[in-house]
Structure formats: structure tokens, C-alpha cells
Amino acid sequence: MSIKISFKKSILRKISSNLVLFVDEKFNTKLIKKYISSSEFSYISDLLKTNDLKKKLLIFELSSKKKVVLISIKKNIENYDIENLGADFYGLISNAKSNEYFINSDSINSINKNFIGHFLHGLKLKSYNFGKYKTKNKKRLININVFGKNNTSVKDQLKFRALEEGTFYARDLVSEPGNVLHPDEYAKRIKVLKKYGLKINIYDQKKLKKLGMNALLGVGQGSVRGSYLVTMEWKGLKNNSKPLAFIGKGVCFDTGGYSLKPAKFMEDMTYDMAGSAAVVGLMKNLAIRKAKINAVGVVGLVENMVSGNAQRPGDIVKSYSGKTIEILNTDAEGRLVLADAITFTEKKFKPKFMIDLATLTGAIIVSLGSEYAGLFSNNDKLSNELIKAGEKVEEKLWRMPLHKNFDKLINSKNADMQNINYVGGAGSTTAAQFLQRFILNKTPWAHLDIAGMAFSKYGGALNSGGATGYGVRLLNQLIEDCYE
Numbered sequence: 001m002s003i004k005i006s007f008k009k010s011i012l013r014k015i016s017s018n019l020v021l022f023v024d025e026k027f028n029t030k031l032i033k034k035y036i037s038s039s040e041f042s043y044i045s046d047l048l049k050t051n052d053l054k055k056k057l058l059i060f061e062l063s064s065k066k067k068v069v070l071i072s073i074k075k076n077i078e079n080y081d082i083e084n085l086g087a088d089f090y091g092l093i094s095n096a097k098s099n100e101y102f103i104n105s106d107s108i109n110s111i112n113k114n115f116i117g118h119f120l121h122g123l124k125l126k127s128y129n130f131g132k133y134k135t136k137n138k139k140r141l142i143n144i145n146v147f148g149k150n151n152t153s154v155k156d157q158l159k160f161r162a163l164e165e166g167t168f169y170a171r172d173l174v175s176e177p178g179n180v181l182h183p184d185e186y187a188k189r190i191k192v193l194k195k196y197g198l199k200i201n202i203y204d205q206k207k208l209k210k211l212g213m214n215a216l217l218g219v220g221q222g223s224v225r226g227s228y229l230v231t232m233e234w235k236g237l238k239n240n241s242k243p244l245a246f247i248g249k250g251v252c253f254d255t256g257g258y259s260l261k262p263a264k265f266m267e268d269m270t271y272d273m274a275g276s277a278a279v280v281g282l283m284k285n286l287a288i289r290k291a292k293i294n295a296v297g298v299v300g301l302v303e304n305m306v307s308g309n310a311q312r313p314g315d316i317v318k319s320y321s322g323k324t325i326e327i328l329n330t331d332a333e334g335r336l337v338l339a340d341a342i343t344f345t346e347k348k349f350k351p352k353f354m355i356d357l358a359t360l361t362g363a364i365i366v367s368l369g370s371e372y373a374g375l376f377s378n379n380d381k382l383s384n385e386l387i388k389a390g391e392k393v394e395e396k397l398w399r400m401p402l403h404k405n406f407d408k409l410i411n412s413k414n415a416d417m418q419n420i421n422y423v424g425g426a427g428s429t430t431a432a433q434f435l436q437r438f439i440l441n442k443t444p445w446a447h448l449d450i451a452g453m454a455f456s457k458y459g460g461a462l463n464s465g466g467a468t469g470y471g472v473r474l475l476n477q478l479i480e481d482c483y484e
Contacts, residue, residue: 001141003090003124003144004141004142008145017102018066018069019035019069020068021035021068021104025072025075027051027058029041029048029070031109036068040068044068053072057071057088057089058070059092067098069092073115076111077110080394082118083118083119083121083122084461084462086119086124087123087462090122099143100142100143100145102146103116103145104148105151106149114156120146120152120160122462123144124164126461126464128167130175130467158288158289163473166282166284166288167285168469169277169280169284170281170282170467173277173280174273174277174454174466178269182223182225182253182303183223183227183250184226186250186273186301187228190232190280190299193283196284197234198232199232199234202228202229204226205217208228208229212320212322213320213344215319216229216320216340219251219302219304219311219330219333222307223302223305223307224305227301228301229300229341230299231298231348232283232296232297233295234283234297240294242350244293244295244355245346245352246283246298247279247342248273249275249276249356249359249360250277251272251303251304251337252302254269258312259313259330261331271454274359274454274471275334276299277469278357278470278471278475279298279299281471282471283297285472286476291484295479296345298344300338304330304333311327311330316414316415320339320340320343320344321438325415325417326412326417327419329419332420334359335360335419341356342438342439342445343439346439346440350441350443351443353382353444354439354443354444355448356435359451361431361451363427363428364428364449367400367428368398372396373449373450374432375397375398376399376400376401376428376436378436378442381444382446383446385481386446386448388481389474389482393474393477394461395453400428402436406426409433410434432447435447450470454470455468456468
């Protein structure tokens with residue numbers, strides 16, 4: 001099912017099709033009286049006396065061709081609540097037979113000037129569906145016509161569209177099966193984003209070996225597919241100010257290597273590249289909306305497979321930073337990919353800050369479930385900015401501890417460090433503590449462990465199940481609020 005949205009400049013007085021009107025939280029109908037006939041008003045007023053007014057959306061069938069939908073708006077409504085209303089409205093119309101609706105924006109009684117923009121944004125996000133491989137995928141088009149004076153400006157329409165395209169692109173990438181979106185194909189898809197004005201550089205195995213990225217290469221050496229580091233640069237400023245850097249884990253499929261995962265739910269490991277998808281989606285969004293910042297996205301793309309050439313438990317590798325790592329568990333592979341990517345990003349781009357995203361540990365799901373992503377950081381200012389941005393878009397973060405006392409859990413007798421804590425406990429923290437060792441110049445940094453947020457079997461407020469695109473809207477909000 002797809003949604004087509006049209007904006008009408010003229011105010012339509014008589015609507016013979018389905019009409020959407022907004023009321024206050026008490027369903028006071030006085031303000032909408034002028035938008036419907038007196039008989040329709042009387043009919044709705046009588047029915048309201050017997051309806052459950054705790055609901056946010058009520059639908060009244062006036063005839064076989066016309067329905068009136070009333071949507072209640074609470075006072076001082078937040079943007080994410082407006083978006084949730086839009087998502088609720090999509091839930092209502094997706095189950096109805098009608099394919100056309102007229103939204104009267106003049107009926108909105110809210111101080112939020114961009115109410116319609118957020119409402120339609122929530123509707124569009126909820127409408128996403130990955131049906132690419134269904135041979136009998138029903139194509140249904142719903143037309144949404146918005147009329148009245150309270151419409152979204154052309155500038156804001158572009159911002160919302162860019163954010164939707166970035167989020168959907170991230171969801172598409174995560175939804176693809178491993179036999180389609182392997183590292184070779186992933187690198188090709190990123191290269192196509194050049195058309196939006198991004199500068200793309202692809203480092204293949206030969207280049208990575210020359211650079212000394214043995215931590216990243218070690219993860220992918222068991223696969224017949226290539227391993228890559230891809231950089232995406234956006235220059236939205238004419239000056240050469242330090243870029244904002246975003247780094248993503250792109251393990252296209254994770255068997256666990258010789259530390260093999262259980263067969264049950266291994267199919268979910270197609271989404272182990274969700275951190276990289278968020279970075280790619282964010283960069284696409286920034287380029288489409290011509291963001292006034294300098295930014296770089298860096299993703300490490302590998303496939304963690306079992307073969308005669310795969311990395312073994314007990315192997316020791318020398319990372320790009322020069323530090324050595326003892327591989328005690330080949331299923332703790334994401335941190336190895338990120339280790340080289342973090343050091344490379346810091347050295348090459350000298351960024352203002354670095355934020356990495358990764359489906360890194362199952363332990364973070366034990367801690368926070370699917371309500372919060374884990375936030376680990378060496379910088380209080382950046383942490384607070386991220387938390388506030390997350391609250392605005394309902395992509396929430398909970399800050400977790402980092403402390404030098406955790407270092408002893410990842411110190412190795414045979415190398416500078418080991419890639420897993422075998423003592424037990426603090427699984428997410430020791431993973432973050434490991435990553436912190438690869439920041440060489442004290443660059444402000446945040447690590448977002450999104451293992452519980454990247455994919456939803458049951459759906460959420462703004463997604464219908466599957467890939468969520470978590471991180472794109474969060475980081476876009478951070479940039480808008482604090483760096484543009």
C-alpha cells in the first residue's frame with residue numbers, strides 16, 4: 001500500500017468524500033460546525049454522547065460514500081505525539097475500504113505551526129512496508145488531500161521528505177536478505193548515492209590490507225565476499241570546518257564464525273548491519289535536504305562466516321591503530337570492525353565528534369529491552385545533546401557507565417587486549433570500553449548500542465514491524481538542534 005499526499009491551496013467548502021477534522025481533547029464540536037452540514041453536525045453530536053471519548057480518533061459513517069473522522073488534539077502536544085496521531089490515522093485508513101481522504105487543516109487548533117507536517121510524517125513512517133519479494137503484493141493507493149491555510153511550507157515538506165527517504169532507505173537495507181545484500185552489493189548501493197552530492201570512497205580488501213586494517217579484515221576473511229570500508233562525505237558549508245562523524249557496523253550476516261551462534265533465530269542476523277544502515281540513511285537525508293553542516297559517514301562492511309579460511313578463537317591481529325587484539329570469541333566481531341573504523345575516522349577526518357552505531361551486544365537487550373538504546377560516551381555535552389534529541393523523536397537513549405576499572409576485564413596476557421570479557425557480566429560496557437581504546441586523540445565520542453532497537457517483530461508507534469530505521473531521525477534531530 002502506498003500513500004499519495006496532495007496539498008490544495010483553495011479551501012474546499014463541500015466535501016462529498018471522506019473528511020478529516022481536528023477537535024480538542026474533549027471532542028468539542030463547536031469549532032467544526034462550519035465545515036459540515038447542519039444535519040451532519042447533529043448526527044455526529046448525538047453519536048458523541050454514546051462514544052468512548054478516551055479514544056483519540058473517532059469515525060462516523062454518514063453514508064456509503066462519506067465518513068467523517070474526528071481526531072482529538074491535547075493541549076501543548078509534542079511533535080512525537082502528533083506523529084503518533086498520524087500513525088494511528090494510518091492504522092485506521094489502512095483497514096478501511098476507502099482510498100481517498102480530505103484533511104481540513106483549518107480545523108487544527110494547536111500552537112504547533114507545523115502540526116500537519118508532523119502528522120503526515122507519522123502517517124508516512126507507519127505506512128512503510130517491505131514487500132519486495134512477495135509475488136502477490138497488492139498495490140493499493142490511498143490519496144490524502146490536505147486543504148486549508150495550516151499547511152506545511154515547501155521548505156519543511158522537503159525536510160520531512162528527506163527524513164522519510166533516509167529512514168526508508170535504512171529500513172530497506174536492513175530488510176534485505178543476506179544472499180542479496182552482501183558486502184559487495186552493499187558497497188555498490190552506497191556508490192549510487194553520489195547522485196545526491198555525496199563524495200563516496202570505497203576501500204576494498206587490497207586497500208584495507210595496505211592500510212593495516214587487520215581487525216576489520218579478520219572478521220570477513222572467512223567469506224567468499226569482499227570486505228570494505230566506505231566513506232560518505234557531505235560538505236554543506238563552504239568553509240573547511242571539522243566534520244561531524246558517524247560510524248556504522250555493517251556485518252551483513254553474522255554466523256558468529258567458529259564461535260557459532262545457535263541455529264534458532266540466526267536468520268535475524270541479516271540485521272546485524274543496522275548501525276551502518278542508519279549512517280547511510282542519515283547521509284542520504286542530509287544530502288537531500290542540503291544540510292548546512294560538514295559531515296562524514298564511515299561504514300565497515302563484512303560478512304562473518306565459517307570456512308577453512310575463517311578467523312579462529314585464539315588468533316591475534318594487529319589493528320589499524322597499531323594495538324594488538326587477541327580474538328577469544330569470533331562472535332564478538334562488531335567491535336573489531338568498529339575499532340579500525342573509529343581510528344581511521346579520527347586520523348583521516350579529525351572530526352568535531354564521532355558517534356558510532358551498532359547492534360553490538362545481546363546484553364544491552366537484557367538491560368534495556370526494546371525501549372532504549374544504550375549510550376556510552378566520553379563526553380557529557382554530547383551525551384546530553386543525544387538524550388534530548390532522542391526524547392524529541394521518541395528514539396530514546398539511556399546512558400550506561402564507562403570506567404577504567406572495567407579495563408582489567410579486557411586486558412590480555414598475550415596481546416594488548418582481548419575482544420571479550422570471559423569473567424562474566426558488564427557485556428555491553430566492556431564492549432564499549434574496548435571501543436574507547438581506539439580513540440587516540442581524545443575526540444568526543446559516543447557509542448550507541450542499538451541491538452534492541454533496530455528490528456521489531458511486533459511493530460512500534462511509527463513502524464509496522466521489521467526494520468525500524470532507528471538512528472536516522474535521532475541523529476538528524478541532534479544536527480538540527482545543536483550543529484546547524
